[in-house]
Structure formats: C-alpha cells, structure tokens
Amino acid sequence: MGKLSGKSAIVTGGASGMGRGVALCFAEEGANVAILDRNEAGAKEVAAEAAASGVKTVGLACDVGDEASVKSTFAASAEALGDTDILVANAGIDTTELIENMSTEMWEEMIRINLNSIFYCSREVIPAMKSKRWGRIINFSSQLAHKGAPLMAHYCASKAGVMGFTRSLAYELVEHGITVNCINPGPIDTPLYMGIPEDWRREKEASMPIKRPGRIEEVVPTVLLLASEEGSFYVGASMNMNGGDVMV
Numbered sequence: 001m002g003k004l005s006g007k008s009a010i011v012t013g014g015a016s017g018m019g020r021g022v023a024l025c026f027a028e029e030g031a032n033v034a035i036l037d038r039n040e041a042g043a044k045e046v047a048a049e050a051a052a053s054g055v056k057t058v059g060l061a062c063d064v065g066d067e068a069s070v071k072s073t074f075a076a077s078a079e080a081l082g083d084t085d086i087l088v089a090n091a092g093i094d095t096t097e098l099i100e101n102m103s104t105e106m107w108e109e110m111i112r113i114n115l116n117s118i119f120y121c122s123r124e125v126i127p128a129m130k131s132k133r134w135g136r137i138i139n140f141s142s143q144l145a146h147k148g149a150p151l152m153a154h155y156c157a158s159k160a161g162v163m164g165f166t167r168s169l170a171y172e173l174v175e176h177g178i179t180v181n182c183i184n185p186g187p188i189d190t191p192l193y194m195g196i197p198e199d200w201r202r203e204k205e206a207s208m209p210i211k212r213p214g215r216i217e218e219v220v221p222t223v224l225l226l227a228s229e230e231g232s233f234y235v236g237a238s239m240n241m242n243g244g245d246v247m248v
C-alpha cells in the first residue's frame with residue numbers, strides 16, 4: 001500500500017520539472033494521476049512513465065490560464081480516473097523585465113497563467129471533495145512571494161497572490177475535510193530556472209546561504225506529505241524549502 005493508494009490526483013504542469021517529479025512520485029505511492037500541461041506530448045510521455053507504477057494515468061493538453069480548457073480537461077480527468085482527491089496546481093511561467101519596459105501583455109500573461117489558473121483549477125475540484133469530505137489542494141507559489149526580486153515584479157505579484165488565495169481558501173474548506181496549502185520553493189534546478197538569465201542566477205546563488213539551487217527531489221517529499229493522510233494538520237501553510245534564501 002502506497003501513501004496515496006485509492007486516490008486520484010491532478011498535477012498541472014506535470015510534463016516538466018517539479019510537476020513531473022510530483023506526478024511520478026504520486027504514481028509510485030499508488031495514486032491514479034492525470035498530467036495536465038500545455039505541452040501535450042510531454043504530458044503523455046510522463047503519463048506513460050507514471051503508468052509503469054501500475055496505476056491509471058492520463059496525459060491531457062490543457063492551458064491552465066484558460067477557464068474553458070480547465071473545465072473540459074478536469075472533467076476528462078474525472079471521467080478517466082474518478083473524482084479528483086488531490087490537486088497539485090503547479091503549472092507556471094517565469095519571465096524577466098523591468099517594470100518601466102514591461103508590456104501590459106507580459107503582465108497579463110503572467111497573472112493569467114500563474115494566478116487566474118489557481119482559481120480556475122481549485123473551483124473545479126471543490127464540489128467532489130466536499131461531497132467526499134476529503135481533499136488536498138496544493139498550490140505552487142515561490143519564496144519570491146516573500147522576498148520580491150528585481151525584473152520579476154509581475155512574477156512576485158502573481159506568486160504573492162497564490163499565497164493569499166491559498167490561505168483564504170484554507171479557511172473556507174477546512175471544515176469540509178479539505179486542506180489547502182502552498183509550496184514556496186527557492187531556486188530549483190528545472191528548465192524554468194535554467195531559462196532565467198545566467199548572470200541573474202549566479203548572483204542569486206552567491207547570495208544564498210546554501211550557495212546552490214535545490215533539486216527536484218528536495219521538493220517532492222513535502223508535496224507528498226501535504227497530499228497524504230499525514231499532512232492533515234497543515235492548513236494554509238507556506239512550505240519554504242529554499243536553502244535559507246528566506247528564513248520564515
């Protein structure tokens with residue numbers, strides 16, 4: 001018996017990086033897993049890899065910043081795997097620009113994908129979780145929500161929004177047996193992080209007490225904890241694995 005046996009999970013952004021790590025871990029722990037990503041080929045690849053653990057999986061093309069896309073893929077996931085018990089809202093993007101040079105389009109794209117998505121995805125899973133009186137919602141924020149960063153005001157604003165949303169939803173749902181928490185990683189070695197300009201990354205790592213980015217396997221166990229029965233006392237928490245970048 002795995003820690004998530006009998007549960008169905010959705011992992012958004014599961015085609016790459018931390019989402020992929022979470023999807024594979026959940027499958028190993030016995031959950032049926034839907035991998036939703038705008039990279040459809042990647043989602044299907046990870047679904048095939050996760051199926052090797054002997055659980056049901058599905059990989060679906062989804063744009064989490066698009067309400068209609070979320071509604072249809074969440075329904076397809078429930079159809080394939082049963083009602084969603086665990087939502088990991090991990091999909092996100094990262095760009096850099098000075099605010100004075102930032103286009104409105106760049107700002108809105110960041111808020112659409114990193115923040116609106118959290119609302120769209122949570123809203124879809126709440127009714128079934130309430131009727132089962134059990135559920136786990138785990139949202140990906142960032143340690144930059146606490147700290148801020150030059151060139152990333154739009155990203156930091158979106159992730160601070162995720163944290164505020166998480167805490168508020170945690171109040172709304174705890175009496176229904178549903179916990180809502182967020183993951184606030186520091187720099188983690190994933191394709192997203194490697195896409196940030198190298199001089200920015202070097203400066204960042206030099207300023208960190210641990211002097212290096214984190215690894216995916218240093219984040220995934222915390223997501224598993226929050227998703228499992230053992231995570232039942234975490235309510236509205238911000239889990240800060242960040243190599244000492246922000247000590248809160």
Ligand SMILES: NC(=O)c1ccc[n+]([C@@H]2O[C@H](COP(=O)([O-])OP(=O)(O)OC[C@H]3O[C@@H](n4cnc5c(N)ncnc54)[C@H](O)[C@@H]3O)[C@@H](O)[C@H]2O)c1
Pocket residue numbers: 012013014015016017018019036037038039042062063064065090091092093094113140141142143184185186187188189190191192193
């Ligand atoms: N890597 C870091 O240093 C770091 C630090 C703090 C927070 N985070 C957050 O962690 C999460 C995962 O990041 P990662 O580093 O694993 O990134 P990643 O780029 O490796 O993976 C992100 C995945 O999200 C998908 N995605 C992006 N936009 C999407 C959309 N609109 N709809 C559906 N899927 C979409 C991508 O296709 C990709 O597969 C993100 O929310 C990110 O902001 C990352």
